[in-house]
Amino acid sequence: MPIIPKGQWYMFKKFGFRYFLAAVLLGITAFTPLLAQPLLEKKPQKSENISIVSLAPNVTETLYALGAESHLVGRTDYCTYPEDALKIPSIGTLYSPSLEKLVSLQPDMAIATDFVSDELLQSLQSAGIEVLSLDVQKTFSGTYTLIREIAQAVDRVKEGELLILAMQNQVKDTVEKARTMDKKRVYFMVDFGSFDGTATGDTYISEMLEMAGAINIAQDATRWTYSKELLVANDPDLIIMTPRWGQSDEETRQEFIKTKPYSDLRATKEGNLVFIDSDMISRQGPRSAMALEELAKAIHGEDWL
Structure with a gap:
Protein backbone atom coordinates (compact mmCIF):
# COMPACT_ATOMS: atom_id res chain seq x y z
CA MET A 1 0.00 0.00 0.00
CA LYS A 172 9.92 3.16 -23.22
CA ASP A 173 7.95 0.23 -24.65
CA THR A 174 5.06 0.84 -22.24
CA VAL A 175 4.86 4.58 -22.91
CA GLU A 176 5.02 4.16 -26.69
CA LYS A 177 2.26 1.54 -26.64
CA ALA A 178 0.09 3.67 -24.36
CA ARG A 179 0.35 6.60 -26.78
CA THR A 180 -1.50 4.58 -29.42
CA MET A 181 -4.55 4.08 -27.22
CA ASP A 182 -7.51 6.22 -26.27
CA LYS A 183 -7.01 8.15 -23.05
CA LYS A 184 -9.37 7.37 -20.19
CA ARG A 185 -10.27 9.77 -17.40
CA VAL A 186 -9.04 7.98 -14.28
CA TYR A 187 -9.31 8.36 -10.52
CA PHE A 188 -6.68 6.56 -8.42
CA MET A 189 -8.38 5.70 -5.13
CA VAL A 190 -6.10 5.64 -2.10
CA ASP A 191 -8.82 5.99 0.54
CA PHE A 192 -12.48 6.90 0.80
CA GLY A 193 -15.13 7.69 3.38
CA SER A 194 -14.37 10.38 5.92
CA PHE A 195 -11.19 11.17 3.98
CA ASP A 196 -10.83 10.92 0.21
CA GLY A 197 -7.26 10.26 -0.81
CA THR A 198 -5.94 10.04 -4.34
CA ALA A 199 -2.77 10.43 -6.39
CA THR A 200 -2.90 14.19 -6.92
CA GLY A 201 -0.90 16.11 -9.49
CA ASP A 202 2.09 16.62 -7.20
CA THR A 203 2.75 12.87 -6.84
CA TYR A 204 4.87 10.61 -8.98
CA ILE A 205 1.93 8.23 -9.31
CA SER A 206 0.06 10.97 -11.16
CA GLU A 207 3.06 11.13 -13.48
CA MET A 208 2.81 7.36 -13.94
CA LEU A 209 -0.89 7.67 -14.83
CA GLU A 210 0.01 10.09 -17.59
CA MET A 211 2.86 7.86 -18.82
CA ALA A 212 0.43 4.92 -18.92
CA GLY A 213 -2.00 6.83 -21.13
CA ALA A 214 -4.55 8.14 -18.64
CA ILE A 215 -5.95 11.53 -17.74
CA ASN A 216 -5.81 11.99 -13.97
CA ILE A 217 -8.99 13.81 -12.92
CA ALA A 218 -7.17 14.90 -9.74
CA GLN A 219 -4.27 16.47 -11.64
CA ASP A 220 -5.05 19.94 -10.29
CA ALA A 221 -5.29 18.82 -6.65
CA THR A 222 -2.37 18.53 -4.20
CA ARG A 223 -1.17 16.56 -1.18
CA TRP A 224 -3.14 13.38 -1.85
CA THR A 225 -6.43 15.08 -0.94
CA TYR A 226 -9.61 15.25 -3.03
CA SER A 227 -13.20 16.23 -2.31
CA LYS A 228 -16.30 14.17 -2.87
CA GLU A 229 -17.84 17.09 -4.71
CA LEU A 230 -15.02 17.17 -7.25
CA LEU A 231 -15.07 13.41 -7.63
CA VAL A 232 -18.76 13.46 -8.43
CA ALA A 233 -18.42 16.46 -10.75
CA ASN A 234 -15.52 14.92 -12.68
CA ASP A 235 -17.16 11.45 -12.75
CA PRO A 236 -14.22 9.32 -14.04
CA ASP A 237 -14.37 6.59 -16.68
CA LEU A 238 -12.32 4.26 -14.51
CA ILE A 239 -11.40 4.01 -10.84
CA ILE A 240 -8.14 2.28 -9.95
CA MET A 241 -8.26 0.99 -6.39
CA THR A 242 -6.01 -0.36 -3.67
CA PRO A 243 -7.35 -2.47 -0.79
CA ARG A 244 -7.92 -0.68 2.48
CA TRP A 245 -5.73 -1.63 5.41
CA GLY A 246 -6.72 -5.06 6.71
CA GLN A 247 -9.19 -5.71 3.88
CA SER A 248 -9.16 -7.88 0.79
CA ASP A 249 -9.79 -6.42 -2.67
CA GLU A 250 -13.36 -7.71 -2.59
CA GLU A 251 -14.07 -6.35 0.89
CA THR A 252 -12.90 -2.90 -0.19
CA ARG A 253 -14.89 -3.12 -3.42
CA GLN A 254 -18.11 -4.04 -1.62
CA GLU A 255 -17.73 -1.22 0.88
CA PHE A 256 -17.03 1.26 -1.92
CA ILE A 257 -19.96 0.33 -4.14
CA LYS A 258 -22.41 0.42 -1.21
CA THR A 259 -21.33 3.86 0.03
CA LYS A 260 -22.60 7.17 -1.32
CA PRO A 261 -21.62 9.15 -3.30
CA TYR A 262 -19.28 6.48 -4.73
CA SER A 263 -22.19 4.18 -5.56
CA ASP A 264 -23.58 6.89 -7.87
CA LEU A 265 -20.43 7.26 -9.95
CA ARG A 266 -20.61 6.08 -13.54
CA ALA A 267 -17.50 3.92 -13.14
CA THR A 268 -19.12 2.16 -10.18
CA LYS A 269 -22.40 1.56 -11.96
CA GLU A 270 -20.61 0.21 -15.04
CA GLY A 271 -18.25 -1.97 -13.02
CA ASN A 272 -15.14 -0.09 -14.07
CA LEU A 273 -13.27 -0.61 -10.79
CA VAL A 274 -9.81 -2.17 -11.10
CA PHE A 275 -7.42 -3.17 -8.31
CA ILE A 276 -3.65 -2.88 -8.55
CA ASP A 277 -0.74 -4.04 -6.39
CA SER A 278 -0.13 -0.92 -4.34
CA ASP A 279 3.16 -2.17 -2.89
CA MET A 280 4.65 -2.50 -6.36
CA ILE A 281 3.47 0.90 -7.55
CA SER A 282 4.36 2.76 -4.37
CA ARG A 283 7.87 1.41 -3.84
CA GLN A 284 10.06 3.35 -6.21
CA GLY A 285 12.75 0.86 -7.11
CA PRO A 286 13.55 -2.15 -9.32
CA ARG A 287 9.88 -3.05 -9.88
CA SER A 288 8.77 0.44 -10.96
CA ALA A 289 8.99 -0.32 -14.69
CA MET A 290 6.90 -3.45 -14.14
CA ALA A 291 4.46 -1.39 -12.05
CA LEU A 292 4.05 1.09 -14.90
CA GLU A 293 3.16 -1.69 -17.29
CA GLU A 294 0.69 -3.18 -14.81
CA LEU A 295 -0.87 0.26 -14.41
CA ALA A 296 -1.23 0.55 -18.19
CA LYS A 297 -2.90 -2.87 -18.30
CA ALA A 298 -5.32 -1.79 -15.57
CA ILE A 299 -6.18 1.38 -17.49
CA HIS A 300 -6.59 -0.08 -20.98
CA GLY A 301 -7.90 -3.54 -20.11
CA GLU A 302 -8.40 -5.88 -23.05
CA ASP A 303 -7.14 -3.23 -25.46
CA TRP A 304 -3.67 -3.69 -23.98
CA LEU A 305 -3.49 -7.38 -24.88
Missing part, protein backbone atom coordinates in the same frame (compact mmCIF):
# COMPACT_ATOMS: atom_id res chain seq x y z
CA PRO A 2 1.05 3.50 -0.51
CA ILE A 3 3.64 5.24 1.68
CA ILE A 4 3.52 8.95 2.17
CA PRO A 5 6.35 11.12 3.45
CA LYS A 6 6.41 12.08 7.09
CA GLY A 7 3.91 14.75 8.06
CA GLN A 8 1.12 13.45 5.82
CA TRP A 9 -0.73 11.69 8.62
CA TYR A 10 -3.84 10.87 6.70
CA MET A 11 -1.97 8.33 4.61
CA PHE A 12 -0.62 6.70 7.72
CA LYS A 13 -4.20 6.52 8.90
CA LYS A 14 -5.09 4.47 5.85
CA PHE A 15 -2.13 2.19 5.61
CA GLY A 16 -0.97 2.01 9.19
CA PHE A 17 1.07 1.55 6.69
CA ARG A 18 2.85 -0.93 4.25
CA TYR A 19 4.69 1.27 1.78
CA PHE A 20 3.33 3.36 -0.63
CA LEU A 21 1.60 5.07 -2.67
CA ALA A 22 3.65 5.50 -1.05
CA ALA A 23 4.24 8.58 -2.96
CA VAL A 24 6.30 11.60 -2.91
CA LEU A 25 5.87 15.12 -3.45
CA LEU A 26 6.82 18.31 -5.18
CA GLY A 27 10.25 19.34 -6.12
CA ILE A 28 13.35 18.03 -7.80
CA THR A 29 14.92 14.73 -6.85
CA ALA A 30 17.55 15.36 -4.27
CA PHE A 31 19.77 13.54 -1.85
CA THR A 32 19.98 15.01 1.59
CA PRO A 33 23.17 14.44 3.55
CA LEU A 34 22.62 15.24 7.20
CA LEU A 35 24.96 17.85 8.57
CA ALA A 36 25.22 16.68 12.15
CA GLN A 37 28.67 15.26 12.91
CA PRO A 38 28.80 11.87 14.63
CA LEU A 39 29.98 11.92 18.19
CA LEU A 40 31.46 8.44 17.85
CA GLU A 41 33.89 7.54 15.12
CA LYS A 42 34.01 4.23 13.33
CA LYS A 43 36.76 2.97 11.11
CA PRO A 44 35.68 3.42 7.47
CA GLN A 45 34.63 0.19 5.80
CA LYS A 46 35.31 -0.82 2.22
CA SER A 47 32.15 -1.12 0.13
CA GLU A 48 32.45 -4.89 -0.15
CA ASN A 49 32.48 -5.25 3.66
CA ILE A 50 29.89 -2.66 4.60
CA SER A 51 26.92 -3.77 6.72
CA ILE A 52 23.61 -2.00 6.16
CA VAL A 53 20.26 -1.49 7.84
CA SER A 54 17.54 -0.64 5.36
CA LEU A 55 14.96 1.83 6.61
CA ALA A 56 12.63 1.56 3.61
CA PRO A 57 11.11 -1.24 1.51
CA ASN A 58 12.39 0.13 -1.80
CA VAL A 59 15.92 0.26 -0.39
CA THR A 60 15.68 -3.41 0.56
CA GLU A 61 14.30 -4.35 -2.86
CA THR A 62 17.08 -2.42 -4.58
CA LEU A 63 19.83 -4.13 -2.59
CA TYR A 64 18.41 -7.51 -3.57
CA ALA A 65 18.08 -6.51 -7.23
CA LEU A 66 21.73 -5.43 -7.23
CA GLY A 67 22.83 -8.76 -5.75
CA ALA A 68 23.96 -6.94 -2.61
CA GLU A 69 21.59 -8.53 -0.08
CA SER A 70 24.53 -9.97 1.85
CA HIS A 71 25.18 -6.46 3.15
CA LEU A 72 21.79 -6.34 4.87
CA VAL A 73 21.77 -6.88 8.63
CA GLY A 74 18.45 -5.16 9.37
CA ARG A 75 15.18 -4.05 7.78
CA THR A 76 11.77 -2.61 8.68
CA ASP A 77 8.53 -4.55 9.15
CA TYR A 78 7.41 -3.26 5.76
CA CYS A 79 10.39 -4.72 3.90
CA THR A 80 8.49 -7.78 2.72
CA TYR A 81 9.82 -8.24 -0.81
CA PRO A 82 11.47 -10.38 -1.89
CA GLU A 83 10.26 -13.05 0.52
CA ASP A 84 13.84 -13.91 1.47
CA ALA A 85 14.09 -10.48 3.13
CA LEU A 86 11.81 -11.74 5.92
CA LYS A 87 14.75 -13.75 7.24
CA ILE A 88 16.60 -10.54 8.10
CA PRO A 89 16.02 -9.07 11.60
CA SER A 90 13.44 -6.27 11.73
CA ILE A 91 14.01 -3.04 13.63
CA GLY A 92 10.31 -2.16 13.73
CA THR A 93 7.92 -0.11 11.63
CA LEU A 94 8.78 2.34 8.92
CA TYR A 95 7.70 5.34 10.97
CA SER A 96 8.72 4.17 14.45
CA PRO A 97 11.77 1.90 14.22
CA SER A 98 13.56 0.85 17.39
CA LEU A 99 16.76 2.84 17.76
CA GLU A 100 18.00 0.39 20.38
CA LYS A 101 17.43 -2.60 18.10
CA LEU A 102 19.00 -0.84 15.15
CA VAL A 103 22.16 0.15 17.03
CA SER A 104 22.47 -3.36 18.47
CA LEU A 105 22.90 -4.70 14.94
CA GLN A 106 26.10 -2.60 14.68
CA PRO A 107 25.66 -1.55 11.05
CA ASP A 108 28.18 0.59 9.24
CA MET A 109 25.42 2.39 7.34
CA ALA A 110 21.70 3.06 7.46
CA ILE A 111 19.94 3.86 4.19
CA ALA A 112 16.72 5.82 4.54
CA THR A 113 14.13 7.72 2.54
CA ASP A 114 12.24 10.82 3.60
CA PHE A 115 9.76 8.77 5.64
CA VAL A 116 12.29 8.55 8.46
CA SER A 117 12.50 11.38 10.97
CA ASP A 118 15.53 13.65 11.03
CA GLU A 119 15.75 13.01 14.78
CA LEU A 120 16.30 9.30 14.27
CA LEU A 121 18.89 9.84 11.56
CA GLN A 122 20.77 12.31 13.72
CA SER A 123 20.74 9.81 16.58
CA LEU A 124 22.25 7.22 14.25
CA GLN A 125 25.00 9.58 13.24
CA SER A 126 25.69 10.30 16.88
CA ALA A 127 26.10 6.57 17.38
CA GLY A 128 28.76 6.49 14.68
CA ILE A 129 26.53 5.02 11.97
CA GLU A 130 26.87 6.51 8.51
CA VAL A 131 23.55 7.71 7.06
CA LEU A 132 22.55 7.82 3.41
CA SER A 133 19.26 9.70 3.23
CA LEU A 134 17.50 9.53 -0.13
CA ASP A 135 14.73 11.95 -1.06
CA VAL A 136 13.54 10.67 -4.42
CA GLN A 137 9.78 10.24 -4.30
CA LYS A 138 9.11 13.31 -6.39
CA THR A 139 9.32 12.07 -9.96
CA PHE A 140 9.46 8.73 -11.73
CA SER A 141 13.05 9.42 -12.80
CA GLY A 142 13.96 9.64 -9.13
CA THR A 143 13.76 5.85 -9.14
CA TYR A 144 16.89 5.68 -11.26
CA THR A 145 18.70 8.10 -8.99
CA LEU A 146 17.88 5.96 -5.97
CA ILE A 147 19.25 2.86 -7.66
CA ARG A 148 22.45 4.64 -8.68
CA GLU A 149 23.11 5.99 -5.19
CA ILE A 150 22.58 2.62 -3.54
CA ALA A 151 24.66 0.87 -6.20
CA GLN A 152 27.51 3.25 -5.54
CA ALA A 153 27.29 2.66 -1.79
CA VAL A 154 27.72 -1.11 -2.21
CA ASP A 155 30.16 -1.03 -5.14
CA ARG A 156 27.61 -2.35 -7.64
CA VAL A 157 27.74 0.51 -10.13
CA LYS A 158 27.83 -1.72 -13.21
CA GLU A 159 24.93 -3.82 -11.95
CA GLY A 160 23.00 -0.64 -11.19
CA GLU A 161 23.44 0.75 -14.68
CA LEU A 162 22.39 -2.53 -16.28
CA LEU A 163 19.29 -2.64 -14.09
CA ILE A 164 18.41 0.95 -14.99
CA LEU A 165 18.91 0.30 -18.70
CA ALA A 166 16.56 -2.70 -18.60
CA MET A 167 13.96 -0.63 -16.73
CA GLN A 168 14.25 2.29 -19.14
CA ASN A 169 13.72 -0.02 -22.11
CA GLN A 170 10.59 -1.50 -20.51
CA VAL A 171 9.29 1.97 -19.66
Whole structure:
Protein backbone atom coordinates (compact mmCIF):
# COMPACT_ATOMS: atom_id res chain seq x y z
CA MET A 1 0.00 0.00 0.00
CA PRO A 2 1.05 3.50 -0.51
CA ILE A 3 3.64 5.24 1.68
CA ILE A 4 3.52 8.95 2.17
CA PRO A 5 6.35 11.12 3.45
CA LYS A 6 6.41 12.08 7.09
CA GLY A 7 3.91 14.75 8.06
CA GLN A 8 1.12 13.45 5.82
CA TRP A 9 -0.73 11.69 8.62
CA TYR A 10 -3.84 10.87 6.70
CA MET A 11 -1.97 8.33 4.61
CA PHE A 12 -0.62 6.70 7.72
CA LYS A 13 -4.20 6.52 8.90
CA LYS A 14 -5.09 4.47 5.85
CA PHE A 15 -2.13 2.19 5.61
CA GLY A 16 -0.97 2.01 9.19
CA PHE A 17 1.07 1.55 6.69
CA ARG A 18 2.85 -0.93 4.25
CA TYR A 19 4.69 1.27 1.78
CA PHE A 20 3.33 3.36 -0.63
CA LEU A 21 1.60 5.07 -2.67
CA ALA A 22 3.65 5.50 -1.05
CA ALA A 23 4.24 8.58 -2.96
CA VAL A 24 6.30 11.60 -2.91
CA LEU A 25 5.87 15.12 -3.45
CA LEU A 26 6.82 18.31 -5.18
CA GLY A 27 10.25 19.34 -6.12
CA ILE A 28 13.35 18.03 -7.80
CA THR A 29 14.92 14.73 -6.85
CA ALA A 30 17.55 15.36 -4.27
CA PHE A 31 19.77 13.54 -1.85
CA THR A 32 19.98 15.01 1.59
CA PRO A 33 23.17 14.44 3.55
CA LEU A 34 22.62 15.24 7.20
CA LEU A 35 24.96 17.85 8.57
CA ALA A 36 25.22 16.68 12.15
CA GLN A 37 28.67 15.26 12.91
CA PRO A 38 28.80 11.87 14.63
CA LEU A 39 29.98 11.92 18.19
CA LEU A 40 31.46 8.44 17.85
CA GLU A 41 33.89 7.54 15.12
CA LYS A 42 34.01 4.23 13.33
CA LYS A 43 36.76 2.97 11.11
CA PRO A 44 35.68 3.42 7.47
CA GLN A 45 34.63 0.19 5.80
CA LYS A 46 35.31 -0.82 2.22
CA SER A 47 32.15 -1.12 0.13
CA GLU A 48 32.45 -4.89 -0.15
CA ASN A 49 32.48 -5.25 3.66
CA ILE A 50 29.89 -2.66 4.60
CA SER A 51 26.92 -3.77 6.72
CA ILE A 52 23.61 -2.00 6.16
CA VAL A 53 20.26 -1.49 7.84
CA SER A 54 17.54 -0.64 5.36
CA LEU A 55 14.96 1.83 6.61
CA ALA A 56 12.63 1.56 3.61
CA PRO A 57 11.11 -1.24 1.51
CA ASN A 58 12.39 0.13 -1.80
CA VAL A 59 15.92 0.26 -0.39
CA THR A 60 15.68 -3.41 0.56
CA GLU A 61 14.30 -4.35 -2.86
CA THR A 62 17.08 -2.42 -4.58
CA LEU A 63 19.83 -4.13 -2.59
CA TYR A 64 18.41 -7.51 -3.57
CA ALA A 65 18.08 -6.51 -7.23
CA LEU A 66 21.73 -5.43 -7.23
CA GLY A 67 22.83 -8.76 -5.75
CA ALA A 68 23.96 -6.94 -2.61
CA GLU A 69 21.59 -8.53 -0.08
CA SER A 70 24.53 -9.97 1.85
CA HIS A 71 25.18 -6.46 3.15
CA LEU A 72 21.79 -6.34 4.87
CA VAL A 73 21.77 -6.88 8.63
CA GLY A 74 18.45 -5.16 9.37
CA ARG A 75 15.18 -4.05 7.78
CA THR A 76 11.77 -2.61 8.68
CA ASP A 77 8.53 -4.55 9.15
CA TYR A 78 7.41 -3.26 5.76
CA CYS A 79 10.39 -4.72 3.90
CA THR A 80 8.49 -7.78 2.72
CA TYR A 81 9.82 -8.24 -0.81
CA PRO A 82 11.47 -10.38 -1.89
CA GLU A 83 10.26 -13.05 0.52
CA ASP A 84 13.84 -13.91 1.47
CA ALA A 85 14.09 -10.48 3.13
CA LEU A 86 11.81 -11.74 5.92
CA LYS A 87 14.75 -13.75 7.24
CA ILE A 88 16.60 -10.54 8.10
CA PRO A 89 16.02 -9.07 11.60
CA SER A 90 13.44 -6.27 11.73
CA ILE A 91 14.01 -3.04 13.63
CA GLY A 92 10.31 -2.16 13.73
CA THR A 93 7.92 -0.11 11.63
CA LEU A 94 8.78 2.34 8.92
CA TYR A 95 7.70 5.34 10.97
CA SER A 96 8.72 4.17 14.45
CA PRO A 97 11.77 1.90 14.22
CA SER A 98 13.56 0.85 17.39
CA LEU A 99 16.76 2.84 17.76
CA GLU A 100 18.00 0.39 20.38
CA LYS A 101 17.43 -2.60 18.10
CA LEU A 102 19.00 -0.84 15.15
CA VAL A 103 22.16 0.15 17.03
CA SER A 104 22.47 -3.36 18.47
CA LEU A 105 22.90 -4.70 14.94
CA GLN A 106 26.10 -2.60 14.68
CA PRO A 107 25.66 -1.55 11.05
CA ASP A 108 28.18 0.59 9.24
CA MET A 109 25.42 2.39 7.34
CA ALA A 110 21.70 3.06 7.46
CA ILE A 111 19.94 3.86 4.19
CA ALA A 112 16.72 5.82 4.54
CA THR A 113 14.13 7.72 2.54
CA ASP A 114 12.24 10.82 3.60
CA PHE A 115 9.76 8.77 5.64
CA VAL A 116 12.29 8.55 8.46
CA SER A 117 12.50 11.38 10.97
CA ASP A 118 15.53 13.65 11.03
CA GLU A 119 15.75 13.01 14.78
CA LEU A 120 16.30 9.30 14.27
CA LEU A 121 18.89 9.84 11.56
CA GLN A 122 20.77 12.31 13.72
CA SER A 123 20.74 9.81 16.58
CA LEU A 124 22.25 7.22 14.25
CA GLN A 125 25.00 9.58 13.24
CA SER A 126 25.69 10.30 16.88
CA ALA A 127 26.10 6.57 17.38
CA GLY A 128 28.76 6.49 14.68
CA ILE A 129 26.53 5.02 11.97
CA GLU A 130 26.87 6.51 8.51
CA VAL A 131 23.55 7.71 7.06
CA LEU A 132 22.55 7.82 3.41
CA SER A 133 19.26 9.70 3.23
CA LEU A 134 17.50 9.53 -0.13
CA ASP A 135 14.73 11.95 -1.06
CA VAL A 136 13.54 10.67 -4.42
CA GLN A 137 9.78 10.24 -4.30
CA LYS A 138 9.11 13.31 -6.39
CA THR A 139 9.32 12.07 -9.96
CA PHE A 140 9.46 8.73 -11.73
CA SER A 141 13.05 9.42 -12.80
CA GLY A 142 13.96 9.64 -9.13
CA THR A 143 13.76 5.85 -9.14
CA TYR A 144 16.89 5.68 -11.26
CA THR A 145 18.70 8.10 -8.99
CA LEU A 146 17.88 5.96 -5.97
CA ILE A 147 19.25 2.86 -7.66
CA ARG A 148 22.45 4.64 -8.68
CA GLU A 149 23.11 5.99 -5.19
CA ILE A 150 22.58 2.62 -3.54
CA ALA A 151 24.66 0.87 -6.20
CA GLN A 152 27.51 3.25 -5.54
CA ALA A 153 27.29 2.66 -1.79
CA VAL A 154 27.72 -1.11 -2.21
CA ASP A 155 30.16 -1.03 -5.14
CA ARG A 156 27.61 -2.35 -7.64
CA VAL A 157 27.74 0.51 -10.13
CA LYS A 158 27.83 -1.72 -13.21
CA GLU A 159 24.93 -3.82 -11.95
CA GLY A 160 23.00 -0.64 -11.19
CA GLU A 161 23.44 0.75 -14.68
CA LEU A 162 22.39 -2.53 -16.28
CA LEU A 163 19.29 -2.64 -14.09
CA ILE A 164 18.41 0.95 -14.99
CA LEU A 165 18.91 0.30 -18.70
CA ALA A 166 16.56 -2.70 -18.60
CA MET A 167 13.96 -0.63 -16.73
CA GLN A 168 14.25 2.29 -19.14
CA ASN A 169 13.72 -0.02 -22.11
CA GLN A 170 10.59 -1.50 -20.51
CA VAL A 171 9.29 1.97 -19.66
CA LYS A 172 9.92 3.16 -23.22
CA ASP A 173 7.95 0.23 -24.65
CA THR A 174 5.06 0.84 -22.24
CA VAL A 175 4.86 4.58 -22.91
CA GLU A 176 5.02 4.16 -26.69
CA LYS A 177 2.26 1.54 -26.64
CA ALA A 178 0.09 3.67 -24.36
CA ARG A 179 0.35 6.60 -26.78
CA THR A 180 -1.50 4.58 -29.42
CA MET A 181 -4.55 4.08 -27.22
CA ASP A 182 -7.51 6.22 -26.27
CA LYS A 183 -7.01 8.15 -23.05
CA LYS A 184 -9.37 7.37 -20.19
CA ARG A 185 -10.27 9.77 -17.40
CA VAL A 186 -9.04 7.98 -14.28
CA TYR A 187 -9.31 8.36 -10.52
CA PHE A 188 -6.68 6.56 -8.42
CA MET A 189 -8.38 5.70 -5.13
CA VAL A 190 -6.10 5.64 -2.10
CA ASP A 191 -8.82 5.99 0.54
CA PHE A 192 -12.48 6.90 0.80
CA GLY A 193 -15.13 7.69 3.38
CA SER A 194 -14.37 10.38 5.92
CA PHE A 195 -11.19 11.17 3.98
CA ASP A 196 -10.83 10.92 0.21
CA GLY A 197 -7.26 10.26 -0.81
CA THR A 198 -5.94 10.04 -4.34
CA ALA A 199 -2.77 10.43 -6.39
CA THR A 200 -2.90 14.19 -6.92
CA GLY A 201 -0.90 16.11 -9.49
CA ASP A 202 2.09 16.62 -7.20
CA THR A 203 2.75 12.87 -6.84
CA TYR A 204 4.87 10.61 -8.98
CA ILE A 205 1.93 8.23 -9.31
CA SER A 206 0.06 10.97 -11.16
CA GLU A 207 3.06 11.13 -13.48
CA MET A 208 2.81 7.36 -13.94
CA LEU A 209 -0.89 7.67 -14.83
CA GLU A 210 0.01 10.09 -17.59
CA MET A 211 2.86 7.86 -18.82
CA ALA A 212 0.43 4.92 -18.92
CA GLY A 213 -2.00 6.83 -21.13
CA ALA A 214 -4.55 8.14 -18.64
CA ILE A 215 -5.95 11.53 -17.74
CA ASN A 216 -5.81 11.99 -13.97
CA ILE A 217 -8.99 13.81 -12.92
CA ALA A 218 -7.17 14.90 -9.74
CA GLN A 219 -4.27 16.47 -11.64
CA ASP A 220 -5.05 19.94 -10.29
CA ALA A 221 -5.29 18.82 -6.65
CA THR A 222 -2.37 18.53 -4.20
CA ARG A 223 -1.17 16.56 -1.18
CA TRP A 224 -3.14 13.38 -1.85
CA THR A 225 -6.43 15.08 -0.94
CA TYR A 226 -9.61 15.25 -3.03
CA SER A 227 -13.20 16.23 -2.31
CA LYS A 228 -16.30 14.17 -2.87
CA GLU A 229 -17.84 17.09 -4.71
CA LEU A 230 -15.02 17.17 -7.25
CA LEU A 231 -15.07 13.41 -7.63
CA VAL A 232 -18.76 13.46 -8.43
CA ALA A 233 -18.42 16.46 -10.75
CA ASN A 234 -15.52 14.92 -12.68
CA ASP A 235 -17.16 11.45 -12.75
CA PRO A 236 -14.22 9.32 -14.04
CA ASP A 237 -14.37 6.59 -16.68
CA LEU A 238 -12.32 4.26 -14.51
CA ILE A 239 -11.40 4.01 -10.84
CA ILE A 240 -8.14 2.28 -9.95
CA MET A 241 -8.26 0.99 -6.39
CA THR A 242 -6.01 -0.36 -3.67
CA PRO A 243 -7.35 -2.47 -0.79
CA ARG A 244 -7.92 -0.68 2.48
CA TRP A 245 -5.73 -1.63 5.41
CA GLY A 246 -6.72 -5.06 6.71
CA GLN A 247 -9.19 -5.71 3.88
CA SER A 248 -9.16 -7.88 0.79
CA ASP A 249 -9.79 -6.42 -2.67
CA GLU A 250 -13.36 -7.71 -2.59
CA GLU A 251 -14.07 -6.35 0.89
CA THR A 252 -12.90 -2.90 -0.19
CA ARG A 253 -14.89 -3.12 -3.42
CA GLN A 254 -18.11 -4.04 -1.62
CA GLU A 255 -17.73 -1.22 0.88
CA PHE A 256 -17.03 1.26 -1.92
CA ILE A 257 -19.96 0.33 -4.14
CA LYS A 258 -22.41 0.42 -1.21
CA THR A 259 -21.33 3.86 0.03
CA LYS A 260 -22.60 7.17 -1.32
CA PRO A 261 -21.62 9.15 -3.30
CA TYR A 262 -19.28 6.48 -4.73
CA SER A 263 -22.19 4.18 -5.56
CA ASP A 264 -23.58 6.89 -7.87
CA LEU A 265 -20.43 7.26 -9.95
CA ARG A 266 -20.61 6.08 -13.54
CA ALA A 267 -17.50 3.92 -13.14
CA THR A 268 -19.12 2.16 -10.18
CA LYS A 269 -22.40 1.56 -11.96
CA GLU A 270 -20.61 0.21 -15.04
CA GLY A 271 -18.25 -1.97 -13.02
CA ASN A 272 -15.14 -0.09 -14.07
CA LEU A 273 -13.27 -0.61 -10.79
CA VAL A 274 -9.81 -2.17 -11.10
CA PHE A 275 -7.42 -3.17 -8.31
CA ILE A 276 -3.65 -2.88 -8.55
CA ASP A 277 -0.74 -4.04 -6.39
CA SER A 278 -0.13 -0.92 -4.34
CA ASP A 279 3.16 -2.17 -2.89
CA MET A 280 4.65 -2.50 -6.36
CA ILE A 281 3.47 0.90 -7.55
CA SER A 282 4.36 2.76 -4.37
CA ARG A 283 7.87 1.41 -3.84
CA GLN A 284 10.06 3.35 -6.21
CA GLY A 285 12.75 0.86 -7.11
CA PRO A 286 13.55 -2.15 -9.32
CA ARG A 287 9.88 -3.05 -9.88
CA SER A 288 8.77 0.44 -10.96
CA ALA A 289 8.99 -0.32 -14.69
CA MET A 290 6.90 -3.45 -14.14
CA ALA A 291 4.46 -1.39 -12.05
CA LEU A 292 4.05 1.09 -14.90
CA GLU A 293 3.16 -1.69 -17.29
CA GLU A 294 0.69 -3.18 -14.81
CA LEU A 295 -0.87 0.26 -14.41
CA ALA A 296 -1.23 0.55 -18.19
CA LYS A 297 -2.90 -2.87 -18.30
CA ALA A 298 -5.32 -1.79 -15.57
CA ILE A 299 -6.18 1.38 -17.49
CA HIS A 300 -6.59 -0.08 -20.98
CA GLY A 301 -7.90 -3.54 -20.11
CA GLU A 302 -8.40 -5.88 -23.05
CA ASP A 303 -7.14 -3.23 -25.46
CA TRP A 304 -3.67 -3.69 -23.98
CA LEU A 305 -3.49 -7.38 -24.88
